[in-house]
Amino acid sequence: MGTLTYIEAGRRALAEEMRRDANVWAVGEDLGRGGVFGQYRGLVDEFGADRISDAPISEACIMGAAVGAAMMGTRPVVEMRFSDFALCAIDELVNQAAKARFMFGGQTRVPLVAREPIGMWRSSAAQHSQSLEAWYAHIPGLVVACPATPADNLGMLKAAIRCDDPVVYMEHKNLWPLEGEVPDGEHLVNFGEARIVREGRDVTIVTWSAQVHNCAAAAEALEKDGIAAEVIDLRTLWPWDKDAVLKSVGNTGRLLVVQEAVSVAGFGAEIAATVAERAYKSLKAPVKRLGAPRAPISYAPPLEQAVTVRQDAVVEAAKKLMTF
Amino acid sequence: MTRNIDLARLAEHHRVMVRIRAFEETAKQGLDEKLVLGAIHLSIGQEAVATGVCLNLNRDDILLSTHRGHGHTIAKGADSTAMMRELFGREGGNCGGKGGSMHIADFGVGMLGANGVVSANIVIAVGAAHAIKLRRENRVVCCMFGDGAINRGPFLEGLNWAGVFNLPVLFVCEDNGFAATTRTRTMTSGDGPLARAKALGIPGVTVDGNDVLAVEEATRSLLDDVRSGKGARFLHAVTYRLTGHTAVDPAAYRQKQEVDEKWQSDPIARVEALLGDAHSAGITKAREDALREMQNALNVARDTPYPDVSQAFADVQDIGDPRKEAF
Numbered sequence: 142m143g144t145l146t147y148i149e150a151g152r153r154a155l156a157e158e159m160r161r162d163a164n165v166w167a168v169g170e171d172l173g174r175g176g177v178f179g180q181y182r183g184l185v186d187e188f189g190a191d192r193i194s195d196a197p198i199s200e201a202c203i204m205g206a207a208v209g210a211a212m213m214g215t216r217p218v219v220e221m222r223f224s225d226f227a228l229c230a231i232d233e234l235v236n237q238a239a240k241a242r243f244m245f246g247g248q249t250r251v252p253l254v255a256r257e258p259i260g261m262w263r264s265s266a267a268q269h270s271q272s273l274e275a276w277y278a279h280i281p282g283l284v285v286a287c288p289a290t291p292a293d294n295l296g297m298l299k300a301a302i303r304c305d306d307p308v309v310y311m312e313h314k315n316l317w318p319l320e321g322e323v324p325d326g327e328h329l330v331n332f333g334e335a336r337i338v339r340e341g342r343d344v345t346i347v348t349w350s351a352q353v354h355n356c357a358a359a360a361e362a363l364e365k366d367g368i369a370a371e372v373i374d375l376r377t378l379w380p381w382d383k384d385a386v387l388k389s390v391g392n393t394g395r396l397l398v399v400q401e402a403v404s405v406a407g408f409g410a411e412i413a414a415t416v417a418e419r420a421y422k423s424l425k426a427p428v429k430r431l432g433a434p435r436a437p438i439s440y441a442p443p444l445e446q447a448v449t450v451r452q453d454a455v456v457e458a459a460k461k462l463m464t465f
Numbered sequence: 466m467t468r469n470i471d472l473a474r475l476a477e478h479h480r481v482m483v484r485i486r487a488f489e490e491t492a493k494q495g496l497d498e499k500l501v502l503g504a505i506h507l508s509i510g511q512e513a514v515a516t517g518v519c520l521n522l523n524r525d526d527i528l529l530s531t532h533r534g535h536g537h538t539i540a541k542g543a544d545s546t547a548m549m550r551e552l553f554g555r556e557g558g559n560c561g562g563k564g565g566s567m568h569i570a571d572f573g574v575g576m577l578g579a580n581g582v583v584s585a586n587i588v589i590a591v592g593a594a595h596a597i598k599l600r601r602e603n604r605v606v607c608c609m610f611g612d613g614a615i616n617r618g619p620f621l622e623g624l625n626w627a628g629v630f631n632l633p634v635l636f637v638c639e640d641n642g643f644a645a646t647t648r649t650r651t652m653t654s655g656d657g658p659l660a661r662a663k664a665l666g667i668p669g670v671t672v673d674g675n676d677v678l679a680v681e682e683a684t685r686s687l688l689d690d691v692r693s694g695k696g697a698r699f700l701h702a703v704t705y706r707l708t709g710h711t712a713v714d715p716a717a718y719r720q721k722q723e724v725d726e727k728w729q730s731d732p733i734a735r736v737e738a739l740l741g742d743a744h745s746a747g748i749t750k751a752r753e754d755a756l757r758e759m760q761n762a763l764n765v766a767r768d769t770p771y772p773d774v775s776q777a778f779a780d781v782q783d784i785g786d787p788r789k790e791a792f
Contacts, residue, residue, distance in 0.1 A: 166599060191599060197629060202622035205588025206595050212577055213527070213596035236582055237589060246561030247780040248572040284784045306782040332784050380785030 143325055148317040150291040151180050154298035155218060157327075159188050162216065165302055166192040169203055169220025169256075177222045178258070178317055204230035207253045208237045216302060217253045223269050224257035224311060238307040239282030254301045254308045259287070260351055260401055261445060262314035267437035270445075272350070272402035277309040278378040278411070284308040284332060285378040289353035291321035293376060296330035304332070313351040335382035337389075341369035344395040344459050347386055347412055349375040352399050352450060359455035370459055378408050386412060387420050394425035395462040399450055404432025426465035429458050468678065470739060478520065478677045479736045480751045482512040485536040486733060487755035488545055491763050492535070492552050492566075493712050500767060501552045505566040506533040510675070510707030513732035514639045515540040517680025518607060518700070521688055527575045527593050527606040529586040531639070532567045533706075534579030537609050543571040549762035555769040562772045563780075583644075584614035587623035587636070594632035594697075605633040605691050613644025615658050621665065627697035628666040634697040635687055636667065639674065641706040646718050662699035669699025675732040678739075707731070 145153065159165045166188075167181065173195045175182035185193040196203045200221060207217040221227040227234065238251045259272045277285045284306050288294040294312060301308040338353060339360050348356045353374040360370040371389050375381050390396050396416050398409035409430040416428055433448045489509055495501035508515065511533075519540030522528060530537040539545060543559065551558030552566050559571045570578035577593060580586040590608035597604055614620055615638065627634045638658040642649060655661070662669050669687065672679045680702055687698035705727040709716035716724070737748050781787050 164600075197622070197625055199622040199626065201619055202588045202591065202626045205585070205619060205623070206592030206626060209529075209577070209589035209592025209594070210596035210599070211592075212589070213593045213600075215596045215599060217592075232582055232585055233588060237580075237585060241578070242782070243780050244560060244564040244568040245570045245572070245578055246559065246563050248560065248570060249577070281787060282782050284782065304784060306784050 142322045144320055145291045145295070145323045146317065147291045147294050147312070147319045147321070148178065148180055150295040150323055151298050151312060152182065152184065154295045155181070155302070156184060156187065158299055158302040159192060164215045165218065166194060166215060167218040167220060168194040168196050168207060170196055170198055170222060172220060176220060178314065181220070200226050200229035201233055204233035204255065205237065208233055208241065208251055211251045211253045212241065212249045218302060219253055219255045221255060221257045224259045224273055225268050225271050227255065227257045234307070234309070235280050239280050243282060250305045251307045252305045254298070254310050256310050256312065258314045259311045260313040260315055261438060261449060264440050264442060264445060266440040270438040272400070274309070274311055274378050275402060275406070275408040278408055282307065283379065285311070286332065286376070287311045287313070287350040287378060288376065289313070289316070289350055289374050291319060292323045292328065293330055293336070295323050296328040297376065300329045300332060303329070311350065315351050330376065332377045333380035333382055334376070335385040336374040336376055337385070338372040338374050339370065341371035341393070343369045343393055344397060344462050345371045345373065345386065345389040345393045346397045346399060346455065346459065347373045347375060348399040349378065350401065352401050355450065355452055356399050356455055359452045359459065362452065362456050363459055366460070368459060368463055383415055386416065390416050390420045391423045394423050396424070396428045397455070397458050397462060398428070398430045399455055400432040401450060402432055403435050404430050405435045407432055426462045429462055431455060431458055470678065472740060472744065475678070475736060475740055476744065476747055476751070478516045478681070479733070479740060479748065480755070481516045481520065481540050482677070482733050482736060483752050483755040484545065484758065485512045485515055485539050487759040488539060488548070488762070489535055491759040492549065495549070495553065495763055495766070496712050501566070502554055503565050503567070504711045505552065506710065507708050507712050508533045508536040508706070510727065510731060511639060511641060511704045512536055513677035513680055514637065514674045514702045514704055517677045518637050518684045521681060521684045522607055523604065525575055526604050527577055528609070529577050529590045529593070529606070530579045530609045531586070531611055532579055532581050532583070533611065534569055534609070535566070538569050538571060538576050538579070541571070541576045542574040543576055545758060546762040546765050547571070549759070549766040550769050553766040553769065554771060555766055556772050557769055561776060563776065584610055584617035584619040586610065587614065588619045588626070590634060591623045591626045591632055594627065594634045595630060598630065598632055605635060605688065607635045607637060609637045609639055611644070612638060612640040612642065612649040612658060614638070615661055616644070616653060620661070624662060624665040624667050624697070631696040633691050633694070635684070635691050635700065636662065636669070636697060637700045637702060640701060640703045643706060643710065645710050646714065646716070659699065659701040662701070667697050667699045669701060671701040671703060674702030674704035675730045675735060677732060677736055705730070
């Protein structure tokens with residue numbers, strides 16, 4: 142085992158896959174200079190400007206070109222800089238990439254990876270901070286991945302590049318500097334397999350992306366109060382690991398879903414509904430969701446903080462579930 | 466002006482043009498019988514663009530088309546019976562009956578799909594060309610779109626991309642004058658398709674799109690440039706849609722007199738006039754063969770079953786297969 146940051150793990154994943162398969166290439170704005178966050182730093186030196194390709198500021202064309210290039214047998218990794226900007230490429234992702242295989246009767250596949258960094262980061266305000274992962278989970282044809290650790294960013298990005306389906310790959314901007322252990326050799330994560338971050342018997346906390354770390358810290362705090370929280374990192378929202386969640390809720394009888402995204406009509410509702418449909422007999426308390434209010438994200442730090450799910454809110458919600 | 470005409474080549478165009486016309490008239494018959502479903506968009510009157518361009522593409526060249534794509538698809542070499550089955554939503558259709566008219570595609574002949582979203586294929590086309598360049602393959606991409614497409618962002622973004630990366634693409638603007646049911650010029654600022662292409666660094670020409678020889682001559686010249694690595698080129702072919710936006714659109718937004726006049730330059734009639742009386746037997750045979758082929762396709766499609774309902778869940782995706790999800 143070695144240690145890498147989340148951003149380095151992503152860089153290693155891409156480099157390993159580009160070495161393995163000459164059809165893998167990356168395209169997006171500013172990639173030659175390393176990408177907006179440095180995710181691609183140095184890669185142009187090894188792979189050249191044709192494979193670490195700078196693009197015009199033209200998200201629709203970056204995504205659309207990736208669709209065409211994927212249908213022609215290459216495996217493009219598309220950089221959208223901020224998931225917010227990918228909204229300029231929604232037709233290309235939702236109407237084209239997600240549908241081509243199906244509507245052409247299986248004549249083609251679109252093995253592209255759309256990297257769409259999500260989340261609040263350094264007062265970036267309303268157009269650079271959103272977490273829109275639930276939108277994509279709603280679209281047939283797409284895989285949605287939200288890695289929370291360096292090891293997962295390595296293993297999941299590699300798996301995304303090898304996947305024959307279009308993958309919306311959402312790294313969290315606040316996690317770029319996070320350090321963690323990663324396996325030395327080949328490392329791949331199977332999509333749809335949640336990670337049990339911490340085992341517990343009293344309450345199940347289901348989360349993903351940066352909130353995994355918040356919830357792990359909350360679980361540690363709860364432990365001091367004698368509450369054993371089981372924390373599940375979903376890792377992928379489509380497919381998502383129902384079995385792991387249902388099994389855990391079967392043991393604990395209590396479910397808390399935590400997401401950075403707007404709570405209303407979010408993915409937490411999908412989890413809550415599934416548990417209500419399939420595990421209601423084991424529930425000892427109502428299902429609880431925690432997420433952002435339905436408001437755009439502010440610039441000023443106290444206002445930004447006001448829409449963030451914080452550790453004390455997770456602790457409080459878990460404690461409340463224990464009162465039923 | 467006298468033209469040096471290759472009559473054998475002209476007859477080849479004629480055979481494909483009448484096949485396209487017969488396919489669409491037969492499809493309309495299927496629609497009237499409520500066997501063809503959804504919306505179908507006919508290209509009656511635009512056949513010279515389809516054959517003038519596509520008969521100059523090689524089988525392994527790539528074609529992307531519009532929601533009005535039957536003609537292009539036939540001209541690229543797709544099987545008409547499979548296409549008719551697709552329009553009927555039946556088994557054995559090019560897309561297994563799951564795409565229909567607007568998503569017709571035949572990857573086996575390099576036809577990467579009609580598209581239901583105006584101008585969406587322009588950015589996909591430049592991506593296909595990008596892959597060709599990355600893989601150092603010796604083929605080109607031809608992207609068809611209508612005049613309505615020039616007012617959407619992907620037109621600007623795709624042409625810019627093709628220019629920036631010096632890609633092997635022939636853009637073909639099939640200008641029938643109407644964006645759905647609105648005259649495109651009333652919704653377009655500036656001088657239109659070719660002026661915009663040139664402004665984006667893509668050289669091109671405007672031709673009479675109802676003159677198949679003019680379309681062919683321009684296409685050959687532009688494709689020579691594309692194939693020799695000079696970058697993308699633009700063909701602006703001015704034509705006219707003799708029927709409505711969809712097959713059930715009476716097109717009451719235009720005068721009967723205008724349409725009657727446009728029928729005088731029906732591209733098929735013009736080819737037949739050029740072929741002349743000496744070829745009347747060949748003309749008649751081509752028309753009869755086309756009608757027989759398409760009537761047969763109609764009969765086959767009518768007798769072909771719908772796909773098994775399990776197909777509604779097939780080819781969605783590998784990861785997270787929807788069949789595992791209960792309703």
